[in-house]
Ligand SMILES: [Fe+2]
């Protein structure tokens with residue numbers, strides 16, 4: 140059986156700074172201690188992106204300094220809060236593919252893990268797979284097409300059913316699904332980004348989002364009556380027919396969305412010939428509500 144860990148959304152900031160009122164470095168430290176103590180038998184750990192909060196070099200240096208403390212190997216990708224150029228100034232090409240994207244395929248124990256770089260260009264939440272990455276994905280999907288394959292990527296591609304959050308899902312979900320549908324055995328797609336733990340079944344593939352290392356949400360007041368498919372929502376956004384302000388106007392609960400300091404969690408993936416299972420390991424069990432002033436939903440994930 141293959142066992143590996145997924146951490147996400149550590150949102151590191153420079154020394155002596157907090158992020159949204161939380162000590163994100165200490166929280167990562169707790170995650171590492173928990174993995175070392177409780178899962179030393181895992182083959183490796185994957186960071187699913189938003190390593191830093193602002194993509195600055197100092198935060199990557201802090202990350203580089205702390206990860207040797209982790210006793211198992213780590214693989215990385217980046218999220219919308221990262222900066223690929225600054226990441227490479229610190230890590231060079233250590234985590235890059237042949238085109239310079241922070242992505243990788245791992246074949247192990249008769250299974251394939253594909254880590255995708257969905258970083259686009261800004262901190263406002265969006266992420267996209269460009270032509271080059273879609274082609275790379277297609278090639279890696281088509282080699283050993285029958286191998287059970289799990290995809291790890293920062294941005295979610297399954298509808299969370301909160302339009303606030305689905306506005307910042309992957310920008311081109313149709314292109315992604317058209318590529319992966321050529322594979323006969325996609326076991327699971329696992330993402331970070333949304334800071335919520337959720338599971339969805341969409342396009343005949345199970346999806347999981349890991350709550351991650353930073354703040355999370357109570358799902359109370361999160362949903363609206365607005366009905367949409369993810370690709371419809373993305374098309375509306377592209378045509379300027381929808382934005383966050385319009386969604387706020389549809390709902391009288393937006394101002395009461397509850398943002399919590401925890402729990403913080405990582406995923407423990409157990410995968411064998413028959414099935415893939417994800418357990419959620421909470422390593423910070425704190426639920427205090429954060430002041431609204433510490434977070435802006437438009438900017439949060
Ligand atoms: Fe994110």
Ligand SMILES: [Fe+2]
Pocket residue numbers: 148150189218220332333334353439440
């Ligand atoms: Fe995040």
